[in-house]
Amino acid sequence: MTEFGINTPPETGAFLPRDRNWHPPAFTPTYKTSVVRAPQKALISFDNSLSEVTGPRFGHNLIGPNDNDLIINFARPGEMAIGQRIIVHGRVLDERGRPVPGVLVEYWQANAGGRYRHKKEGYQAALDPNFGGCGRSITAEDGSYWFRTVKPGAYPWPNGVNDWRPAHIHFSVFGSGFAQRLITQMYFEGDPMLKLCPIVNTIADPAAIEALVAPLDMSNTVPMDARAYKFDIILRGRRSTPFENRREGN
């Protein structure tokens, strides 16, 4: 019996079942738009088929030389984005701690003033003509990725009467199979807006929130240039490594 009251056999597919107590529930009325987005019917679990076990493969030739440098990838020649210069780096791992190489990591964010470059953006903070706000990387053999950007600003949004998003960077990650696809957000250590955010507060487990907060990483700071933040991303675990004929431990 699942938490949704549906009798389904336990998942035995290639990937471990998703922990629905770790991820926020779909229906969270304090985050208003979740009300219309949430499924109306109970969920049903089923085993992974080929469409979940497999996924697109991304070669390194997909990535341009400045795709992981948001300070210059949209800037006019010789100019740079305005803001606090930071490096974001980490590793993409699965739930069992194994690196996931060759993964497309895409990221997008508001500029230093908290403004997105989007036609539906309504916040009055100024656009930065030299900041586009998006980039991408492919993870290396050890699952690592990194990019350079400016620290995004907090911004207000129409939810409650005075709700603000903490500074954050959005991430989309394609794993080795569609079952690992993850859309998430990274926050910054020490941000007082975190505990006030209705979206952050849809997450029940404080440890799960902590996993979204990137600590300041002075050991990877570039002196006189940019501070670093470390953000590891954990995808669903495979029961066995790809292309392996036996389960681990057998």
Ligand SMILES: [Fe+2]
């Ligand atoms: Fe955002």
